[in-house]
Amino acid sequence: MSNPFSLVDKTILVTGASSGIGKATAIECSKMGAKMVITGRNELRLQETMQLLEGEGHQMIVADLTKEDDLNSIAEQCPLIEGLVNNAGSTIMVPTQFISREKLQQVLEVNTIAPILLTQIFVKKKKIAKGASIVFTDSISGVKIASPGNVLYSTSKSAIYGFVKNAALDLAGKKIRVNAVCPGMIDTHILDDVSVTSEDIEADVKKYPLKRYGKPEEVAYAIIYFLSDASAFTTGSSLVIDGGFTLQ
Amino acid sequence: MELKEFFENFAEVMDLDDANSLSENTEFKELEEWSSLSALGLMAMIDEQYGVSLTAADIRGSKTIGDIIEKIKSHSNE
């Protein structure tokens, strides 16, 4: 039976694969037949993801995406890839008047600068194949919505929204597609942040028309669509996955 | 810790016009201006001004401004 979403014969690099959406993406991609290269900082948790991958021939690279040397070393250790999932991300919640250069830099480094540079390095070093697909885990935060304390995160993620469209245009000549998923709240460790209370979360869930947060797999399936040949004519798009949150 | 200054910092975070309405007995979560952003602002202000990192649980476990002051004092003794 033919499957337009198949990832057989594709090697796919996923950043932030030690947790949450990246972990689910790595696992689900492996189930669709892909060879995975997974990366993250935490070796133990990366190893856990590794053990949950289906099939053979996967590889893991421990790296800190905020370090220039690590970015280059990922590209060196990686074989030629057909898919790149720029997923790693983090946040610091702070109201505008308490922004500091340090906090701003910290959030931009992981969410904006690292994925842009990793993309640049892979293209420049010809480590990404013709016809390949690049997917960013963006967010509804930024371009679609604002929320209390999210100013740094929104800033970092809306930059990605702009980058995806421009890179899609620039890389079309190489037949490399660039797309993004924009999730609403997804149940991951990102919710463990000390500044968020369980009362806040309960109240927030009620604001979702589908009355729940998303699951990491539900973002992974959309990423699979963008990685597969099913989306061969789709580039520069940003798919909202938010249980209807931004409809209101 | 200078109390008057703390009340002023607190009022600033909460966008209150007048810090004089605040005291150690103020139940800050009952104030009309209180929001989830105030909690974040409070944590950031305390970190910046007093070098103490309180958590959301610390804020949740406090009823009055005096409770917050106690938490700051106990953390700064650590």
Ligand SMILES: NC(=O)c1ccc[n+]([C@@H]2O[C@H](COP(=O)([O-])OP(=O)(O)OC[C@H]3O[C@@H](n4cnc5c(N)ncnc54)[C@H](OP(=O)(O)O)[C@@H]3O)[C@@H](O)[C@H]2O)c1
């Ligand atoms: N959860 C949501 O509600 C939600 C909504 C919209 C968008 N997103 C986005 O989805 C992506 C994944 O988030 P998640 O929810 O799955 O969060 P998560 O469970 O906290 O996972 C974050 C991942 O990013 C990696 N990472 C963070 N800093 C890194 C660094 N300096 N170098 C290398 N890796 C780093 C972490 O790896 P290590 O810990 O091993 O370093 C971890 O694997 C992020 O871009 C996030 O902004 C999440």
